[in-house]
Amino acid sequence: MEFILEPWPWYISGPLIALVMYLLLYFGKTFGMSSNLRTMCAIGGAGKRTEFFNFNWKAQRWNLVVVLGAIIGGFIAHHYLSNPTNITLNPTTVESLEHYGFANSGKSLIPDELYGLDALKSIKGLAILILGGFLVGFGTRYAGGCTSGHAITGLSSLQRPSLIAVIGFFTGGLAMIHLIFPLIF
Incomplete structure (x- = not known):
């Protein structure tokens, strides 16, 4: 039996994002991925050299779970939930990308020429x-x-x-x- 996955429709994913945001706001938290780099630098001791990294990073540990979840979720989505099919692109877009040197336009989600x-x-x-x-x-x-x-x-x-x-x-x-x-x- 072949299991074909489709993206979640907006009426499922949208309310889930709204629920997560409501819970974050309710508990006084803010979401953002870039703040985790600051937290990891502070954990590594960067606060000893630069004032910007000298803060209470322990209060941000919960946000590191978001990064871990993004990494694990990305791995699971790519290796177990992806359907390796061609991407439908406008022929003009494919021609333009081929002009720039992208050989397999529409054959993968990310171009090998860049990644x-x-x-x-x-x-x-x-x-x-x-x-x-x-x-x-x-x-x-x-x-x-x-x-x-x-x-x-x-x-x-x-x-x-x-x-x-x-x-x-x-x-x-x-x-x-x-x-x-x-x-x-």
Whole structure:
């Protein structure tokens, strides 16, 4: 018997996200993945060198469970719940991606040209990963949180700075894919 999985419909996943957010707000917690990096640095002793990491990280231990759950959930979803089928992409998109050097457009969720081990072996691939990581880290710190923190927690608690940050995230993403991405590839 073959078990075919479909994504959860919005009327299941949406209310579950809302329930989790309600519980976090009720218990006075905020959700965000980037804050976990600060917590891990504080656990490692970075507070001895930099004041930013000198805080009560034990109060944030619960949030590390979120990271562990994301890692375990991603592994389970990829290895046991994924249906390895082609992705339906617009033929114009496939042609455009092939023009940039992506050979298997629509054959996998992530392109090997960016995320495969061969990308680490080239100067260009390594530079993209390092520069991209730096820019994401800088942007996260500058915006006071990451996309999940602002878009899920910030917007659900009606914070104006989160709305501005989310607009900035999407504007930056559109600028990246339409203006900078063609220059890189």
